[in-house]
Amino acid sequence: MPETEVKATISKSTGLPRKRFYRARAHSNPLSDSHFPVPISPSQFDYSLHYPQIFPSSDQADGSRKIQFADIGCGFGGLLISLSTLFPETLMIGMELRDKVTEYVKERILSLRVANPGQYQNVSVVRTNSMKYIPNYFEKAQLTKMFFLFPDPHFKEKNHRRRVISPFLLDEYAYVLKAELEADPVVKLLSSATEEGQKVARNGGQTFQAVFRRIVPSDQTS
């Protein structure tokens, strides 16, 4: 009995999970104290759980390969899936606060791994509050790219503190990012690969990109 229930959430034709069973409200409260497990420090983050083919055992002694891309608020995983095949050698992770949506992305990745052997092994998702716990997952200057697609603008003054991009959080993002600037093949994907981006395109809207520059550290200004 339970078997058929679980299978019903996965579509029979494509083997991918059906969104209908993973619908959730668009917002989850980032200020609340949710009780999900958080790694005590980046070295405690279990790579073998998320990337089983690349890191077969729990003791990843060398630590040579680390996560380089992070999609903050990955939603249903559209961008991650597209990036996974574009950058097969890069480890990437999505962070999402909503429980059901994270489950959907997990199922999606697992089904894709089964359907395409050898592919999609470099992508994973974790349920966490990225506004609070980013330093727990990533070391200093570990990431080369961070994605914040379509963050909620929270127009009201009283909700400004819920914004994912704020002067204080930018300090934390600058801490985990390596200092690099390049012309990127990824920029085109920003508007087209995500569900949200596709919805905007369907409705004939425009997408805008914001650029933030790192404040030069004090020892480099003379």
Added chain:
Amino acid sequence: MEEAEAEAEVESNRDNVEVAPALIAVHPEQISVAVAVGPDLRVFDLLAGSAASLVDECGAPFHKDPIRAIRFGSRGKLFVSAGDDKTVKIWSTESWRCVCTVSSEKRVSAVAISEDGCHVCFADKFGVVWVVDVAGSHGHVTLGDRKPTPLLSHYCSIIPSLEFSPDGRFILSADRDSKIRVTNFPKKPLNGAHEIQSFCLGHTEFVSCLAFVHARECPQGLLVSGSGDSTVRLWDISSGALLDTCEVAAKSIMNYECILLRSLTISRGGKSDILDPHLLFLKAGLLESNGEAEEHGHAVTDLCTTISGLLIAVAIQSLQGIVLLSCDVSAQTLSVSKVVSIAGEAFVPTCLGFSPAEGKLWMVTGVSSLPACNYPPLARVRVISAIDAEQEPVVLGDDEIPGGEKLLETLQGSASVDESAFLAAAEAVKTAMRNLLIKKQYPADNRESRKKTRNDRKLKM
């Protein structure tokens, strides 16, 4: 019925958070000692041998709500007090006038003064650390009201402790999500501190106190932190590396057990019994046991480093006395050195202060108000001298402490305090700290009844 019970619990929890522990701060040269109990700030001038009278013509005079943090600047010129009335008051220690009042949007949980005495930082309950420029404040010059600017922020997390590194290069903020953030303190802090040096991650519960061990080999000092997970940890702040962990609650029990076992065997005429160390500790009346609260019962409440910085005094919830840890700088380790108990009194310190000039450790216990009983705000001050690696620490009697009876009268409010109130006070402080800093676990069964108060579902129903 369930709802009524749940509501009653929420009410009592809310009352408990208003309970503020008594605080103590000692001037670096032991010129004066300050104690804050509730909204009351009491200062005793040791040189003059009398209570210092505080003059406050800056904004609203004195504090109206419990004071949550007090501090002397490392140079001894400034004193800061901040509290639940959302004001931070900066006092000059020469004249004890309030030179500046800063108003904050939220209640303040921690304060720190920069090493050069030019800036005062305070943290509000939403996790934002603000900075105020106080350069140019001397004994009698009043700066009036100043507006603070935000410096950095821990997202939505209460910051119980703020510290500057001894060389003044870094500002450290510890938060309720077990993180310690080390940030470069810039030359122009009013523009914000954007460069994070490192995160010291390793604690599993809220981090309640920070202190620095000064060492010649390490000019920026080694960081010592105490937390709700009953451990004290040693860190290197430039890399954020965890150097050593000391399980103070467990180890101090074991340490004491050896001493007690010896004395018990002697009294029983040489027969040795195998006794449960926990029971022993309980029998000696040193550690209280509260069955359910066992998990969170032994949080570290305050830390204080001593002269050479090699001995660290630690106050733990439910421990009547303090634990002394010794820090080996070259080996970068921490170990329990001694457990000092206060004989004849149920004294669980809520705050510690050290005066390097005289080598004395000042302790205070007390609470702003006890919700259940109608006790007035109470405080009790004790002093331990001879805090040294070689000597045995001596708990000074009331007549032996500097300032004597007069000091006790000023700081405690009365020369002798009703002892039965102390255990109740210690319990109230412990509950308040737990409610404030430990995330609530809501039971799953009455989720539906709790959800009835949600607004967004009402339209459907």
